[in-house]
Amino acid sequence: MPDIKRIFIANRGEIAVRIIRTARALGLETVLGVSAADTESLGAKLATRAVVLGPAPSKDSYLRVGTVIEAARGTGCDAVHPGYGFLSENRDLAQACADEGLIFIGPSPDNLSAVGDKLTARSHAVAARVPVVPGGTVETLDDATVLADKVGFPLLIKAVAGGGGKGMKRVDDATSLPAQLDMAMAEAEAAFGDSRVYLERFVTVGRHVEVQILSDGDTILHAGERDCSVQRRYQKVVEEAPAPHLPPELRRGLLDAAVRYARHIGYRSLGTVEFLVDVERSEFYFLEMNARVQVEHPVTEAITGLDLIALQIAIAEGKPLTLTQDDIRPSGHAVECRLNAEDMAQDFRPSPGRVTQAWFPALPGLRVDTHMLPGAMIPPYYDSMVAKLITWGATRDEAIARMLTALDVCVLDGITTNVPLHRAILSDAAFRKGGVDTTYLGKLLAGTGENA
């Protein structure tokens, strides 16, 4: 494929600015497609050109495949970068790019199909000998007893025909299995006319650990793992790399599994394989693969020195990776805090508005990815993330200390942000110890954290 000269960016906010940063460094032009609400955004000002895709609501602008393609062609772009969210994993966009002779800076439509659906993605994991959460369908108590023996307790019983947690039962030991199974099958029969149920291991203490993949289709490398266990309602809040206190053999297993998965589906681009780490059993299970750049990619960049966006572009141009696995030598530790315009005191309600002051000075080991400047408007239509602070340290303690300093020194006035939440997390003994699980933040917020 020919070298890219002008990239159409089908995104907004900090990731649009992040892509423009690397494009400028590579000497590439950029065209940013914006909604009518984003015409004055930093990205719109920094891009070589900005075009208005449509009105403020995403469905009328950022989510319109045809409009994006039309805009990219009409502005003479030769490639489309979808960022994250919006159309980034949309098979139709990738396909339309292929049909129109535009380079999609992401994986192939087939790759997107392979990972886009949970069940398909899981079946690929099984085929690639990547562990998934143990479980299976049972029709009788005998089946259930045999399977429960393999799966272990606690376990979950779900109706095969059900969904959304309906009729789900947690079983803590073998004694209560028969009664719970009876009840679950009766409920399933009553609710769905299908008494079959599914038994699955219940992970009491789980960590979210994901592996960064880089693949040119032939060479498949990993760039280490990230720990994203600090979540609020499945939204990542703090991420870090590497994952603290991960047993070496578990880490090795994770990294190998991620590469094996990517190889199995013939993946070609930047991507991330997400795992649930079962802390009590020291095992891990495949969750899903994200076929795009992640919000938290900077922590990987901080410990590896790579420019993942530049590599993503090079792969899209058809260039073979010139790196080998040995060239990627993570050093030190990095932490990322997502600053959101939201009001913790009002149940994290988004707080859009106009920024009066934004100052993110040079601090040792600090990187800030943001589209905030004094006077910036945060429209109410989109994600409330306004900045990512990333600190690097020779040790995890140093990275955390630097983040606490950054939170004190940086200024973002005019809007309410979740900075107090980040201070609380980074000062909390359990977090500082390292290796918290996905229930951690909920407990901290409920005041039942280790240190509450």
Next chain:
Amino acid sequence: MPDIKRIFIANRGEIAVRIIRTARALGLETVLGVSAADTESLGAKLATRAVVLGPAPSKDSYLRVGTVIEAARGTGCDAVHPGYGFLSENRDLAQACADEGLIFIGPSPDNLSAVGDKLTARSHAVAARVPVVPGGTVETLDDATVLADKVGFPLLIKAVAGGGGKGMKRVDDATSLPAQLDMAMAEAEAAFGDSRVYLERFVTVGRHVEVQILSDGDTILHAGERDCSVQRRYQKVVEEAPAPHLPPELRRGLLDAAVRYARHIGYRSLGTVEFLVDVERSEFYFLEMNARVQVEHPVTEAITGLDLIALQIAIAEGKPLTLTQDDIRPSGHAVECRLNAEDMAQDFRPSPGRVTQAWFPALPGLRVDTHMLPGAMIPPYYDSMVAKLITWGATRDEAIARMLTALDVCVLDGITTNVPLHRAILSDAAFRKGGVDTTYLGKLLAGTGENA
């Protein structure tokens, strides 16, 4: 001395912002004294409070010792940070602070006297066995022949009673000495009624190398050297650390001499000893000592990881240094480019005005110290420096490559800057080879550089 709680900053521009950055990190309050032209500056907005010292001209505001003291006391400050330039090496300010019970974040009045005057400073160098430019007074040809033998050729003859280069003669070899001496003495007699002349070694190829000193009065440490040979009309343009291709024994001699000098005068604070390195003879001579933080201090911070402003404050509080010389382990290489609002095409005329866009994104190894934001006004009354870009790299080549990328990626619109000059220097083969002398930039600009 008690801990400082509120610092009065008697400066402006990027250094005011730099001091506020460290003060915020240390949890200290700041009061910024501004002129009427700087009330909307970034520093004025970031400081805990800003007070207007006087009208725009420096002599009516930033240079008024009494006003600064009055303002510091009236706002309840317990310390004064003078930055660089303005009153930073003013003995009266240091003395007035002492008289008024304010901590001057700098050396003692006696230290300032010791280095404030060129001749006094030089005599201290001689007393401390720190090399100065070889030379001496002669009254006869015999004297001159003996001395010339020691000083070597080329040499300069100056009238002892003269000044400002009047009657200065360059002598390239022993043959021409008698005639030139006769002429010089006759001219001196005619001009000043005093025929005595001074013979001094003429350094054909000289580099400006300076040593960062840290002293609590007992412990005197150096934080390595900086090379500031890229100068235009005695103004530093590009600085770096360490000095490239400096012979190890010469570097050791420089560092030792700087510490010796500081110890000799009982120096206590942050300071810099400047040397002229005679490349052809592999010798060095004392130039002067700057008793303040330097514009180019970030290159030292970049290779040592120190926060020099924080150390300067701690020393001023009377805290002993907790570092030893072995704790300061420079690693890698750092380069600084001074971005000035000036028009190269118009003989570097300052180009004040309003900044329309300012964007300095996170790039690997880049630090930016600036007071620029979109909408910032650059008043015509002061220095034209608007930003300092500092890049660090594991090697000098990497630091330079990163700077070239930074110059491409960063945006500073609305004013004319010297960015093209920096691109030219950093791309020039002679600079990239490393170790250029102080005539380098003049030749590059005149189009007679190695690569012109």
Next chain:
Amino acid sequence: MAELTRADIDEILKLVDGSEFDELKLEMGDLKLELRRRGANPSAPVAAPAPAPAAAKTSEPVAAPIAPESGGTEVPAPLLGTFWHAPRPGAAPFVKPGDTVQADTVIGIIEVMKLMNSVEAGIAGTVTEIAAPNGELVEHGQCLIRVRPA
């Protein structure tokens, strides 16, 4: 940089005073001038949803707030795409300057991925200018043609 003198400002004031405008904002280099007529509402917030542009259905005469210099009201592109003056290559254009249009008169087509979207004038009057070139990209909100209201 452009410089306004006091006399200029006087002139502007008089001019605006005699006009039908409620509000004036002027920025020239580092000069910024804002005027608002007594009793007039401040202008709409910057980030508010775009007001329904062309569909001025009622009988209120539309002021010519935008681009008064061209002598017409802008008809903005309702969506991004390729703007076509005529129903097919070679055919006569839907409208040309001097034509009279009604609110429902089709003035052009915007193509998005082979889908042809006809665009109506949204206002009755006389076409003064075809602003967007044939066969080229128009952004959402970009001026397609200008119409002097009837």
Next chain:
Amino acid sequence: MAELTRADIDEILKLVDGSEFDELKLEMGDLKLELRRRGANPSAPVAAPAPAPAAAKTSEPVAAPIAPESGGTEVPAPLLGTFWHAPRPGAAPFVKPGDTVQADTVIGIIEVMKLMNSVEAGIAGTVTEIAAPNGELVEHGQCLIRVRPA
């Protein structure tokens, strides 16, 4: 950079006064002028929802230009220092509200490092307010007292 004089501002004031405008904002370089007719609503911050229309009180005369709420022209501090109301502790103040001053009437002292600088009113009229407290720091340009011009 263009500079507006006090006289220019007076002129602009008169002009606006005779006009129908409620509000004027002018920025030139580092000069910034904002005028708002008495009773007029301040203009909304850019991103705020539009406020109810200003209840303009029509023909009321325009108040003094700067700080109209206090009813007087500001006498600014010519330099930074400690402001003293009286020549020495315990003595009667130089001026108090209600006093009549001439342009050369001393209204206070600003002390800078033991140096006493007397400050003159610079305008003739009646003192309406002593704005800066006794014995405290005043910045350059800070309002010391207010005078209703004669």
